[in-house]
Amino acid sequence: AQSVTQLDSQVPVFEEAPVELRCNYSSSVSVYLFWYVQYPNQGLQLLLKYLSGSTLVKGINGFEAEFNKSQTSFHLRKPSVHISDTAEYFCAVRVKQSNQFYFGTGTSLTVIP
């Protein structure tokens, strides 16, 4: 089974500051990578995904992530956060040719005015 590690459970950051949410996965095979955002009492919404090609992936709401195969990482970044970015963020992995998804435990991002 795969494992997905989100090293930071809580990240407080001031409004308009940059942020990085870290994600590492354990896999010796090829994977697809995803970041989801969850607002309170809602389901998960896709922010961005890496399937192949360029290792820098741009998503919605100004977020981007970089796939690093050698470090098995897929960190999420935003250069300037807004209050509305306060939410829970989940990293997920899907092994190629598999129908199974693995999720990290989430990072709670709090944007401070």
Place this chain on the structure above:
Amino acid sequence: DTGVSQDPRHKITKRGQNVTFRCDPISEHNRLYWYRQTLGQGPEFLTYFQNEAQLEKSRLLSDRFSAERPKGSFSTLEIQRTEQGDSAMYLCATTGPRSSGELFFGEGSRLTVL
């Protein structure tokens, strides 16, 4: 709105009662997943269907839990003889036939067992 709908959104029940949740997927999505999420945790896999066939079940899915997807359309997740430890958000998600497809989640059904 992802196109995946779940009902009910909230359910409060007493310990020992049975509850059923329903998920209506995006029509062309043939794979349907159920996850459980507790506070401060990521979604934990329970089971998934490809069309009407239930292909995999997690060890988390005790014999009190049963899921169905008749005719490969909507799905139900039933919990019998609920326990307080069953209190959680139950998430339904679907994906299409492409092997690289992402999951589309419903809004979830929150269960509180008193």
